[in-house]
Amino acid sequence: MSYLDLLNDAQRSAVIHNEGAVMVIAGAGSGKTRVLTYKIAHLLNNKVDAFNILALTFTNKAAKEMKDRIQKIVTGNESLNISMGTFHSVFAKILRVESTKLGYPTNFTIYDMADSKSLIKHIIKEQDLDDKIYSPNSVLSRISSLKTNLISPAEYNSSDDYLNEDKRAQRPKFGLLYSLYCERCFKSSAMDFDDLLYKTNVLFRDYPDILNKYQKKYKYILVDEYQDTNFSQYLIVRKLAQLHKNICVVGDDAQSIYSFRGANIQNILNFKKDYPTFKMFKLEQNYRSSKTIVEAANSVIEKNTEQIKKNVWTDNEIGKNINVVETINDIDEANYIADIIKNTIFTTDDDYNKIAVFYRTNSQSRQLEESFRKKGIPYKIYGGMSFYQRKEIKDLMAYFRLTINNNDEEAFLRVINYPARGIGKTTIDRLVLAARTNNTDIWTIMENPNLFPSDINNATKTRLKDFAVKIKGFTASLLQKNAYELASYITSNTGIMKELFDDRTPEGITRYENVEELLNGIKEFADSYYVEEVVDPEALFPSLDKYVNEISLITEIKDENSDKNTVSLMTLHAAKGLEFPYVFICGVEENLFPSQLSLQSRKEIEEERRLFYVGITRAEKELIITYTNQRYQWGQLRPAEQSRFIKEIDHKYVDFVSTSEHYSYNNDFSKNKFSDNRDDYNNNDWDISEFQDKTHYYKKIQKQTTIATNSPAFAQNKKMVKLEEVINTPSFNDTGNNDWDEGDKVFHQRFGNGSILNIEGVGQNKKASVLFDNFGKKDLILKFAKLTKLNN
């Protein structure tokens, strides 16, 4: 077989060692993914059924990459039958099959971070706790770490240690919050990210027959990025591998960068205990980077105390020294990077997609974006606000979720009054109260509002009923309409389409287009629906719930521009597993990288150092590290200083450069102008290409629109829209007390006595200008103002 000839000795040994427990310690750039893919190919070539293979990755991106690679080297469609994906997605699928055992419906919702946060906020508020002491973020991260370590609310609340710890930390109610949070998730038929692993553990613990079923199925288990697995994941893998004990884990302890999320290097040590006869293979030859880069990276990582011994080396050329560049401030830094990129492209004839810029925090991308736009450099930002996090997408998805799972409380709260249908906070409070006092659920109340006593007025009751009927109608269509048909039906039937279409601001147009894109994605899903194992005919039907299940764990939309020729901008965390010929790491400053929050302990600083190591080892040919002396942060210019990590690179691999020599004119300029007016400085000296900043363009348009408000055309337009609104208002004819006249003397509860100067508008929108004796002139909408006419 020719593919084995493409491997070095260590790689080949790892690939052909199929049976038993295997640990592959793979240095950066040593062909880890190659080993994993070839290993799977080798299994398939040795008559292992694809259905018996489980391959777990850390990110969706890694899963997709591995799938693509395997498809290329394995003939036929066999690779599609491998259970491959992130821990979360693979076990979410299993949970869908087994959820009823745990008291969850098959169509349980998966709460994302935003849902979890919103829920915990509600709970904190309901408990009347101070959200400064119980900050939603800190509460959530503690809950997450408990779940990751498989500590249930009951266990927590019966442990004196935990309770005392909370008392000491002035957060005695934490245990209660944890319990309530889990209860509410359960009532909503929802699982959060951690639940997907936690509940899998519960399932395997409480149902040995189910565990056995999957143990039998998964004869071969492979785990990528093992250094970043947490305890919950470790235990699932251990349980599943117990029967066949064919388990292969691949990782690099030097690249463990997710301990903040519960990742535990101990898992590597536990591996030795759990499988005493395991075989270890070390991949130490680096094929990616120049000698300079490999050795510089080694010189950094050796400052860490705890690590598995290995010697990463390379046969590649020595290559250029690393440039460490001192810049004046963040703008100068971004401009410098943009300049060097242009120069590199110009002199080497390489493409933009050979270049990547890494940073520690997402917020650093903004300045880079601005400079790149001005210099006409095409770029793509990875991570940050993803497509599915956009408001308009979340709103629509919430309708889908509520349709699929009527218990989904977060989805319910999101859409109950969107688009506005006159059901506000007060009504929801009354609804919840009515449900509680009548000992039933809100849907029963909404559907039969007159059967239960409540404070909800009649008009609102009708609205609630309409909403409930509407959603139930969608739910009933789940198996009648396919995903696309139902999704577009919901989009237009709820008025979302009209709402977005009517908003002709540039942002509104973008939102409309995003919804169109989502619908297109759903259409594509419905048209190309494929099922691995046909269990029943229903499984063949591309229903909306199947679509939502599929994408609820995906954060990035499939990118059609991925092969476009652009520079890649991303955080160092997102860079893991990637490689580029030219790499920039920017903002390498104390308090930023290493992050200020990590300076508390040696462990955390070592993790930051590993992150730096990951960044360095992404580079193939050239590495440029930048830092600035001043950085704009929290709306303020703050002094910055070179990171300790720069000093840790063996200086024989480094050339130090400063922009103040190259751009001394900028320097002078900044002294006079910088602190006063960043925009001036920003625009200085740089050719503004036709590659325009979209947001700036939008801002300009918005301004024009505001000015144009007074133009006759606009006014006419506005009148038409208004008229339409008025006609559509049910209470159009309900004019109420209508007989106001100019000159009338009136009384207002707040403003006291006054006289009407002028009346305008009709019906609902009737307005009065009133000159009050003590408060001057006020414009009041009569519907709300509750004026009393004074007889004189």
Added chain:
DNA sequence: AGTGATCAGATTTTT
């Protein structure tokens, strides 16, 4: 109920 205005808080990383 809905809207605009003002104020406080945030910027670590991701499934």
Added chain:
DNA sequence: TCTGATCACT
């Protein structure tokens, strides 16, 4: 600086 949340106002 930018965002979200709350509040005052109609």
